[in-house]
Amino acid sequence: MSPGNVADALLRRWYVLVAALLLTAAGAYHVVRPAPQYVGSAVVVLKPPVTQNQPNQLTNLQPPLAVLSYGVIRQLESPAGAKELKAAGVRGTYHLVPRNSGTSATPRYLIPSLQVQSQASGPEAAVTAVTRIVDVYTRHVDAVQKAEKVPAEARITATVLTSPSAAQVQGDKMRGLAGTALLGAAGGIVGALWLDRYLLSRRKDAPGRRRRTEPVPVVS
Template identity: 85%
Template structure:
């Protein structure tokens, strides 16, 4: 199809292009003035029990604690864990991300710290969701040790290193506008061309159907 044919098709189906333009303008308005979104976050770490050799718990963070933390994260990411979080009042999008607190010379996730994130339309809602996730996470850690009959003096504990806080999500408006314009232009052109081809095919088929439906001549 030549550029001239494309231009003719777009002129014939100008209403498709007009609808695509209106949808593009609506999408651009949403990009320029998006609904406010906030991300709440906090950092939780599993600390070993206090011992005479290691009175400072933060100096005795061992890799097995990271394994325990990751096991609890897997429980919360399962369908049953997701249902438990919903029952606790956690709504919207949330993430449980084990942090790599080591260096290039140490194994990944050596330090048993966990970053908890939650996205909501308000700052208070995002912080509240993070706190509820931490509460459920702590209950799972305690339940795991209770099932193993670990005494109180020998238990690991979940401690909040970074208090829950929320920050507004700042998107890149220029990229959003460029993507919206590209999608709108592509959708308008492709939709107009498809509709024009469809209409032309139907127009070409109808005369043939009429000839077949007419009387059939009888020859001797």
């Protein structure tokens, strides 16, 4: 298809371009004035029990603590865990991110800390969701040790290292507008060309447009 044919097709299906322009303008409005979104976050760390040899719990972090933490995370990420969090009042999007606070040589999940994130339309809702996730996580950690009949004084405890807080999501409006314009232009042009080809093919295949070839009588 030559550039001239493309231009003719776009002129014939100008209404598709107008519809794409209106949709692009609506998308650009939401980019310029988006609905406020907040991300709540908190950091939880598992600490071993206090002993005479290690009175400071944070100096006795061991890989088995991280194994326990990751096991609880997998439970909460399962379908049953998602239902439990929903029953606890957690709504919207949330993430459970095991953190590695060591060096570049530290294996993943060695440090038993967990970053909990939740996205909501308001700061209070985001902080509330994070707090409820931390509560469920803490209950699971305690339940695993109860099931193994670990004495209360020898149990691993979950401590909030960074209190739940919320921050507003700040997006890049220029990139959003550029992406919206690109998608709108591409969608409008492709849609107009496809519709033009479709309608022309239907017109050619219409019964009234077909030519009938009849034998020409021969005059002797």
